[in-house]
């Protein structure tokens with residue numbers, strides 16, 4: 001090969017590499033560009049009641065005032081529930097084999113959102129109030145926020161049916177207890193519930209066949 005054709009080849013390879021890099025960057029940007037609909041303020045990760053006091057005060061409360069949660073309290077709540085607490089992306093709640101398969105859906109009067117823990121914000125799923133479709137008990141529509149813990153079984157690495165159910169239930173329960181303790185610390189009311197209108201919420205949220213509802217939990221200020 002002559003020196004001139006060597007140069008041409010190097011030049012062509014250089015162009016091909018740059019084109020490939022540009023295509024990869026574009027593909028990444030398209031995936032990452034799904035914008036947040038609500039950017040939450042950074043969570044306040046210090047303070048709160050001492051753990052033993054929060055444990056003493058943890059309880060189920062089923063009646064809620066209408067008063068909404070402030071953006072800061074919502075931010076702190078979702079971070080406590082299942083936020084990222086380490087640089088490697090691991091969470092405040094454990095998950096079997098670190099599958100992180102539970103998505104936290106957040107039903108509020110204006111819309112249903114899903115919590116994006118990495119970006120610490122909310123993505124809108126449906127622009128209407130679906131709280132009445134979560135369950136028949138009054139708390140799911142009376143509380144300003146009802147969280148629905150939904151397992152995405154596609155993230156569960158080929159585990160068999162029984163393991164998927166067991167692990168998803170356990171992983172959702174850890175999130176629920178984080179929420180209970182956060183509520184105890186903040187003087188908020190909360191009830192975790194399994195009596196969920198599964199077909200109703202599946203339809204309202206447009207869940208895919210691999211998404212399974214594990215638990216739900218209402219949060220708000222206690223009714224005085």
Ligand SMILES: Cc1cc2nc3c(=O)[nH]c(=O)nc-3n(C[C@H](O)[C@H](O)[C@H](O)COP(=O)(O)O)c2cc1C
Nearest residue numbers: 058059060061062137173191192193194195196215
């Ligand atoms: C897995 C699970 C499912 C539950 N399902 C419901 C429910 O569907 N509706 C409800 O009102 N409470 C539900 N609860 C709340 C329990 O009734 C409550 O935790 C229990 O009465 C004990 O009260 P405490 O949480 O104040 O200790 C559930 C709790 C758990 C752990």
